[in-house]
Amino acid sequence: MEKGKILVVDDEKLLRWSLQQNLSKEGFTVITAENGAEGLELFLEDQPDIVLLDVHLPDTSGIHILESIKKENRDAIVIMVTAFGDVQTAVKTIKMGAYDFVEKPFNMEKLKILISKALETVSLRKEVFQFRSQIAKKYGFSKIIGRSPEMTRILDLIRKVASSDATTIMLQGESGTGKDLVAKVIHYESSRVDKPFMDINCTALPETLIESELFGFEKGAFTDAKQLKKGLFELTDGGTVFLDEIADMKLSTQAKLLKVIENKTFKRIGGTKDISVDLRVIAATNKVLTEEVRKGNFREDLYYRLKVIPIELPPLVGRREDILLLASHFVGEFNREFKKDVRGLAKETEKAFLEYPWPGNIRELKNVIERAMILENADYILPEHLPIELHSVGLKGRSMPGAQISIPPGGINIEDVERELIKQALENTKGNQTKAAKLLTLTRDALRYRMQKFGLLEKA
Numbered sequence: 001m002e003k004g005k006i007l008v009v010d011d012e013k014l015l016r017w018s019l020q021q022n023l024s025k026e027g028f029t030v031i032t033a034e035n036g037a038e039g040l041e042l043f044l045e046d047q048p049d050i051v052l053l054d055v056h057l058p059d060t061s062g063i064h065i066l067e068s069i070k071k072e073n074r075d076a077i078v079i080m081v082t083a084f085g086d087v088q089t090a091v092k093t094i095k096m097g098a099y100d101f102v103e104k105p106f107n108m109e110k111l112k113i114l115i116s117k118a119l120e121t122v123s124l125r126k127e128v129f130q131f132r133s134q135i136a137k138k139y140g141f142s143k144i145i146g147r148s149p150e151m152t153r154i155l156d157l158i159r160k161v162a163s164s165d166a167t168t169i170m171l172q173g174e175s176g177t178g179k180d181l182v183a184k185v186i187h188y189e190s191s192r193v194d195k196p197f198m199d200i201n202c203t204a205l206p207e208t209l210i211e212s213e214l215f216g217f218e219k220g221a222f223t224d225a226k227q228l229k230k231g232l233f234e235l236t237d238g239g240t241v242f243l244d245e246i247a248d249m250k251l252s253t254q255a256k257l258l259k260v261i262e263n264k265t266f267k268r269i270g271g272t273k274d275i276s277v278d279l280r281v282i283a284a285t286n287k288v289l290t291e292e293v294r295k296g297n298f299r300e301d302l303y304y305r306l307k308v309i310p311i312e313l314p315p316l317v318g319r320r321e322d323i324l325l326l327a328s329h330f331v332g333e334f335n336r337e338f339k340k341d342v343r344g345l346a347k348e349t350e351k352a353f354l355e356y357p358w359p360g361n362i363r364e365l366k367n368v369i370e371r372a373m374i375l376e377n378a379d380y381i382l383p384e385h386l387p388i389e390l391h392s393v394g395l396k397g398r399s400m401p402g403a404q405i406s407i408p409p410g411g412i413n414i415e416d417v418e419r420e421l422i423k424q425a426l427e428n429t430k431g432n433q434t435k436a437a438k439l440l441t442l443t444r445d446a447l448r449y450r451m452q453k454f455g456l457l458e459k460a
Contacts, residue, residue: 173313176363221270
């Protein structure tokens, strides 16, 4: 089995022959060149995994060839071959990007060990490259689906933010509008891509643990602090911290977060030493922060500090031009995942999708398609494959018991009608949300969403 390809560039014929014989026996493919020009040509043609390059060549300096190789491929693994005692030159080549150096005459076994280590580096770099490619494919700009004017404007803004040095970004929008995806795209399309992306849900972390998780603690800081623990901010140094549902963070932690953003420093719990970090902070919430500030639930100074670059993601109902585009994207995604060949939505389903208000936004749309493709095997997604609340949209115009609503000549506000129907259902069921949802052919979650939307949740 071939271990890899090695290019030997050296003017000593016997040395080239010896290396070719010994390394070929180890399973390597070995190509050789007697001067710099030939060596550079072979490097460009064959793209070897490792280059063994003599510093002293008949037509040029090996250092010049190293420079040319690095210009073509900065990740190229080059091991320099130097004369005995020429340590100063060897150190210079390392600073220029050489992997390592060996001195003539060299020990063949030691060289083989060095080559094996170099190949491990090659393999690791290939894995990292593949991983980055997969990440870029998964979280690249192409994953933000939308042609509506609003989404075109937002995508343009995201591109600018990702390539900038901005360290605080605020994402706002209803649940399910894609704030987490936008945060990842900003990170993975930025110069911070090689550093960590830390996704922190402020609601999921218990109030008693959030500070120790974010800032870490010193040994002995409290009873169970048996050893030092680095916090998530410290572990993300150089990368991006995504604080989802930041409106749920308690005020004392907000004060410490403000210091991290402004001074780039913090102290571990129980610590006295300031720890410096370089972070991009992306905060997200589905709440209206100005209201939270007014109620005293969110610090005003932190709000304005985070609001340097605000990005408001619209609800799906506000970008209806993108609904069928998103649906087609998710059908393709689940076809690949479930190894199916669903052609798309039936015309009646498209009509239902365009008329439905999508309270759960993109997340709900994706879940509806995933459910249909898991449970059904038809060529197209039909109205009967949809949840009842969506399926009922397709029944508009058909005869339905009790549905005797007529539109007055002056028109009507559909949201007023929806609010009144929800109020009546709750009154008829004496506030029982499960029964009220059943009366309206909604899920309980869909009913609660609408109750929250119309300010009826607090009154229930």
